[in-house]
Amino acid sequence: MKQILLTTFLVITVGVNCIEFDAKICDSLPQFDGRLRERIANISTDVQKIIDYVVNGADRGVTYNELAKFVDTFGSRLVGTKNLENAIDYMLDLLKTEGHDNVHGEPCAVPVWTRGKEWAQMNSPRVKPLNILGLGYSVGTNGTVLTGEVVVVKTFDELKNRSNEVKGKFVVYNFDFKGYGESVEYRGRGASEAAKYGAIAALVRSVTPLSINSPHTGMQSYASGVVKIPAVSITVEDAELFGRLAARGVKVNVSLYMEARMEAEGTSRNTVSEIKGTDKPDEVVLVSGHLDSWDVGQGAMDDGGGAFISWRALSVIKKLGLKPKRTLRSVLWTGEEMGLIGVQNYAKEHASELSKMSIAMESDIGTFTPFGISFSGTNTTAQCIVNEVLKALNPINATHMSLGKDGSDIDFLMAAGVPGSSLDNRHETYFYYHHSNGDTMTVEDSHQLDLCTAVWAATSYAFAALDDMLPR
Structure with a gap:
């Protein structure tokens, strides 16, 4: 497969x-x-x-x-x-x-592949439920709740340049939508790219030019030889919220729970x-x-x-x-x-x-x-x-x-x-x-x-x- x-x-x-x-x-x-x-x-x-x-x-x-x-x-x-x-x-x-x-x-x-129950929320600077959809083939959180700070990036190049900030954190991809063919790269391999630097999960902006606070799921792939971490779609609104907060120097803490798993x-x-x-x-x-x-x-x-x-x-x-x-x-x-x-x-x-x-x-x-x-x-x-x-x-x-x-x-x-x-x-x-x-x-x-x-x-x-x- x-x-x-x-x-x-x-x-x-x-x-x-x-x-x-x-x-x-x-x-x-x-x-x-x-x-x-x-x-x-x-x-x-x-x-x-x-x-x-x-x-x-x-x-x-x-x-x-x-x-x-x-x-x-x-x-x-x-x-x-x-x-x-x-x-x-x-x-x-x-x-x-x-x-x-x-x-x-x-x-x-x-x-x-089974989605199972899933939820996420922003814990600080205020409590806010996050609308999410796990991405296809994603692993879950092993029955635990992952909690940590976020690092917000727009591109894979920015992720690489800031790789020393990523370990033990969530990576948020708040890319600029430039058409499906280009933007879907972040959904497809975002988790593995983040995992290379020790991220605990990837939160990927929905691949869409318009959102009404609804996430868009889709398939993602794990690269061979890289640790598999949870991969979820978040709404455009939440990705941009994280981006604005990060630009102001505000630390953002989130929690994630997923039961996603592969079956026979x-x-x-x-x-x-x-x-x-x-x-x-x-x-x-x-x-x-x-x-x-x-x-x-x-x-x-x-x-x-x-x-x-x-x-x-x-x-x-x-x-x-x-x-x-x-x-x-x-x-x-x-x-x-x-x-x-x-x-x-x-x-x-x-x-x-x-x-x-x-x-x-x-x-x-x-x-x-x-x-x-x-x-x-x-x-x-x-x-x-x-x-x-x-x-x-x-x-x-x-x-x-x-x-x-x-x-x-x-x-x-x-x-x-x-x-x-x-x-x-x-x-x-x-x-x-x-x-x-x-x-x-x-x-x-x-x-x-x-x-x-x-x-x-x-x-x-x-x-x-x-x-x-x-x-x-």
Whole structure:
């Protein structure tokens, strides 16, 4: 499991460098001729049927209602819990009712981390309860209450420069939020960096640009050969409070109690269903999101919305009687939050099939108003085909394509050479609610979910209906 954690941390902290696609290059590309454009245009009639059916027709509001029923019934779905497995059983039954083909779960080993009871408070200069959430894989306090002074730092460099002040104290990371990819470093390795200098615990400012005194949890990793100390998320407000007090020379004393611990390894499942292709059933277009969530909120945004537009894409195509040439496969990943475990297992177990996967699509950065999709493929003809397909989404203003890798859920598939795609949407507020008690159904909007479902169903169908796989 250690290798999974270290690999995953690298994946989620690399960041995304998508660039705008220049469609002018398609005009001078011999492979992208008038016949290919015409074949793509012929698919646009079916694309319009999908859009009309989802946004204005009988399917309007269905994604929202199904998602609300699901998250209201199961709530949060931490990997390794009976609740997640009950949710997976529910989905398997639902997908069979929806008429999907080859509905099944694919088992994989998962870690079982238990939060247990936890609390913290500031003891001086005044008594104040602290809102905290232990970070994934954190150790607890061994049945004791840790008490000590805090050292507040903004960067790892400052921590190193003040390392002689750290022993026997709490390290508070009050970093400046500079985007998720950069700031999540403090959550991911803050505990081990602090432990190198003798800290007793790490209190990490929530990785969010906006807070209403609510902490945001997430996964962290322990470096090998370094003592494991408790790692917790604290609110932006408390991190800044500690920062102001420290700047005035006021000593701050806090206490922390945590029962967090690792249990024995468990088993979970990726949830798989299909629409079998008519002409080329061994070739696959994959759509995906992850079904597990953190143990706070409802997991409606991260990633209930992404998971539900993925399986619903197949249901829409099925209800309309459309027949894709190649197989459309929906995969609802498990164990994403604790290390991309489901997709790693899938990439390993299906390694021999990945050469026949035309594209892997994932949605895990919100299901707000869509712009279009990103595309990781480097083949220029493939880029032009994707761009041409998106033109048919003009009625819902979702024609935008950016180039680059976006979305860790399919990173292991892209690493194996599969072109990847992620839903591009107006997710400016995503990290307001991410990994917090605020991730509830209230964040979701019925019309926006319809638009995202339409984008997902239309594009995945178009890629499955093309005469050939996307070139690599």
